[in-house]
Amino acid sequence: MRSYIQLFRSPFGKLSVVTSLLLLGAVLLPIMIGKTSSLETIRGNGERLQFYEARLSLAVVELRHGISSNYDAANQWGANIRKVEAETTIDAHIDPMIWKLWEDYLAASDASLQQLERFKLTNALVRNSLRNFLAGVHDFSLSLPNKEAISPVRQDMARLSNALLVQALGEQQGLEDQTPTLITSIESHLTVVPHELRSELERLLTHAKVINRYSSE
Amino acid sequence: LDQRKVVLGAKLFADTRLSGDGTVSCATCHDLAKAGQDGIPVARGIEGKLGQNNTPTVFNSGLNFRQFWDGRAETLEEQADGPTTNPVEMNGNWPEIIAKLQNDPAFMAEYQSIWSNELSPQNIKKAIAEYERSLVTFDAPFDKYLKGQTDALNVQALEGWKLFQKLGCISCHQGVNIGGNMYANLGILGDYFKDRGRPETLADRGRFNVTGNADDLHLFKVPSLRNVALTAPYFHDGSVPTLGDAVEIMAKYQLGVNLTAEQHAAILSFLNSLTGIFPGQVQ
Numbered sequence: 001m002r003s004y005i006q007l008f009r010s011p012f013g014k015l016s017v018v019t020s021l022l023l024l025g026a027v028l029l030p031i032m033i034g035k036t037s038s039l040e041t042i043r044g045n046g047e048r049l050q051f052y053e054a055r056l057s058l059a060v061v062e063l064r065h066g067i068s069s070n071y072d073a074a075n076q077w078g079a080n081i082r083k084v085e086a087e088t089t090i091d092a093h094i095d096p097m098i099w100k101l102w103e104d105y106l107a108a109s110d111a112s113l114q115q116l117e118r119f120k121l122t123n124a125l126v127r128n129s130l131r132n133f134l135a136g137v138h139d140f141s142l143s144l145p146n147k148e149a150i151s152p153v154r155q156d157m158a159r160l161s162n163a164l165l166v167q168a169l170g171e172q173q174g175l176e177d178q179t180p181t182l183i184t185s186i187e188s189h190l191t192v193v194p195h196e197l198r199s200e201l202e203r204l205l206t207h208a209k210v211i212n213r214y215s216s217e
Numbered sequence: 218l219d220q221r222k223v224v225l226g227a228k229l230f231a232d233t234r235l236s237g238d239g240t241v242s243c244a245t246c247h248d249l250a251k252a253g254q255d256g257i258p259v260a261r262g263i264e265g266k267l268g269q270n271n272t273p274t275v276f277n278s279g280l281n282f283r284q285f286w287d288g289r290a291e292t293l294e295e296q297a298d299g300p301t302t303n304p305v306e307m308n309g310n311w312p313e314i315i316a317k318l319q320n321d322p323a324f325m326a327e328y329q330s331i332w333s334n335e336l337s338p339q340n341i342k343k344a345i346a347e348y349e350r351s352l353v354t355f356d357a358p359f360d361k362y363l364k365g366q367t368d369a370l371n372v373q374a375l376e377g378w379k380l381f382q383k384l385g386c387i388s389c390h391q392g393v394n395i396g397g398n399m400y401a402n403l404g405i406l407g408d409y410f411k412d413r414g415r416p417e418t419l420a421d422r423g424r425f426n427v428t429g430n431a432d433d434l435h436l437f438k439v440p441s442l443r444n445v446a447l448t449a450p451y452f453h454d455g456s457v458p459t460l461g462d463a464v465e466i467m468a469k470y471q472l473g474v475n476l477t478a479e480q481h482a483a484i485l486s487f488l489n490s491l492t493g494i495f496p497g498q499v500q
Contacts, residue, residue: 125405
C-alpha cells in the first residue's frame with residue numbers, strides 16, 4: 001500500500017509525464033500527418049489539462065500541510081480535468097498514436113482522481129485525530145497523580161505524542177512499530193490509571209489508533 | 218445558468234411523463250415544499266415500490282462533488298439518468314419519453330427555442346440538471362454570521378459552531394455546502410453497523426457497491442448539512458428519525474465523543490442555523 005504522503009506525490013507526477021507526452025505527440029503529429037485542425041484542439045486541451053493538474057497538485061499540497069482544510073478547490077480542479085477529458089474525442093483509426101497516448105493519460109488520470117478521494121478521507125481523519133489527541137494529551141498528563149506506578153504511562157504518552165506527530169507528517173520510516181508498541185504498553189498499564197481518567201485515556205488512544213492506521217496506510 | 222434551460226428543466230422535473238406509467242416525476246421524491254426531499258425513510262417510486270436509500274435533498278445538490286449516497290454519478294446530468302430509468306423509481310425508458318414529449322407541440326416549441334438539434338435524452342438531462350443547479354438556498358443565519366452579522370447566531374448556536382469545529386465535525390462537513398465534498402466511512406471510531414443490531418443491506422455497503430474495493434465498504438458521500446433540520450429522517454437508509462439521534466450517533470461513531478446534554482443542544486442549535494431561504498420563497 002502507498003503511504004499517506006505518497007498518495008499525493010506519485011500519481012500526479014505520473015500524470016504530468018503522460019500529459020507531457022500527449023502534448024509532445026500533439027505537436028509532432030500535425031507535421032507527420034497534416035491533420036492540424038483537430039490536433040490544435042487536442043493540443044489546447046492538453047495545455048489546459050497540464051494547468052489544471054498543476055493547480056490540483058498545489059491544492060493538495062496546501063491541504064496536506066494545513067494551509068487549507070477545504071476540499072472544494074481540489075474538487076473543482078478535478079472536475080475541470082474531467083470536463084476537458086469529456087470534451088476531447090480522439091478517433092483510434094485516424095490518430096492511433098495520439099489515441100494510445102490519450103488512453104494512457106485517461107488511465108493515469110482516473111487512478112489519480114481515485115487516489116485523491118482516498119487522500120481527502122485519510123487527511124481528514126488523521127488531522128482530526130491528531131488535533132483531538134494533541135488538544136487532550138497535555139491536560140491528561142497533568143491530571144495523572146504523581147505516583148511511581150503511573151510514571152511509565154506518563155513517559156509513554158509523551159513518546160506517543162512525538163511518534164504520532166512524526167507519523168502524521170509522513171516521515172515514519174523505521175518507526176512503523178513504535179506507535180503500536182507504545183499503545184500496547186499504555187493499555188497494559190490501564191489498571192494503574194485512576195478510574196476517572198480512564199475514559200479520557202481510552203479516547204486519546206482511540207485517536208492514536210486512527211492516526212496510526214490511516215497515516216501508514 | 219441558462220434561464221431558458223432552467224425554466225424547461227423545472228417543467229421536466231415535475232413531468233410525470235418521464236416515468237413508465239405516468240405517475241411519478243422527479244418532484245415526487247424531491248418535493249420542494251419538503252426541503253427538496255420526501256420526508257420518508259426510503260424513496261417510494263412507481264406502484265409504491267420502495268428503494269433502499271433515503272432520498273437526498275435536491276437543494277444545493279449542484280454544490281455536491283458527486284451525486285447519490287455512493288457517489289456513483291459525477292454530475293447532475295449523469296444523476297438524472299438513474300432514477301428516471303430505475304425500475305423501482307420511475308421505470309421510464311428514453312425512447313418512450315422522447316416519443317411522448319415529441320407529441321407535445323408546446324414542449325417542442327420551447328425545446329427548439331433552446332436547441333436546434335433533435336430532442337435527445339442528453340438535452341433533457343441537461344435541462345433538468347440546469348434547473349437543479351438553480352435550487353440553491355441562501356441567507357441561512359449561519360451564512361449571515363459568516364458575512365459579518367455577528368448577531369445572526371444566538372449564544373447557543375454560537376457555542377454549537379465552536380463545538381462543531383472543536384470536536385471535529387468540520388473535518389468532514391466542510392466547504393461551501395458544509396458537506397457533500399468528500400467520502401467518509403460510517404463508523405470510524407466504533408462499529409456502527411454491528412452495534413445497530415440489524416442485518417446489513419446492500420445499501421449499507423455504500424461506495425463498495427460502485428468500486429468493489431474493500432476500503433470502500435460503508436463509505437458514503439458526506440451529506441451537506443444545509444437545511445438539515447428540515448430533512449429528517451437521516452442517514453443513507455433513513456433509519457434515524459430525528460436530528461438529535463443523528464447528532465448523537467455521529468458524535469459517538471465518527472468522533473468518539475459522548476456529548477453532554479448542553480453540547481448536544483448547542484450543536485442542534487447550530488444545525489438549525491443552517492436553514493436557508495428556499496428557491497421560490499422570495500418570488
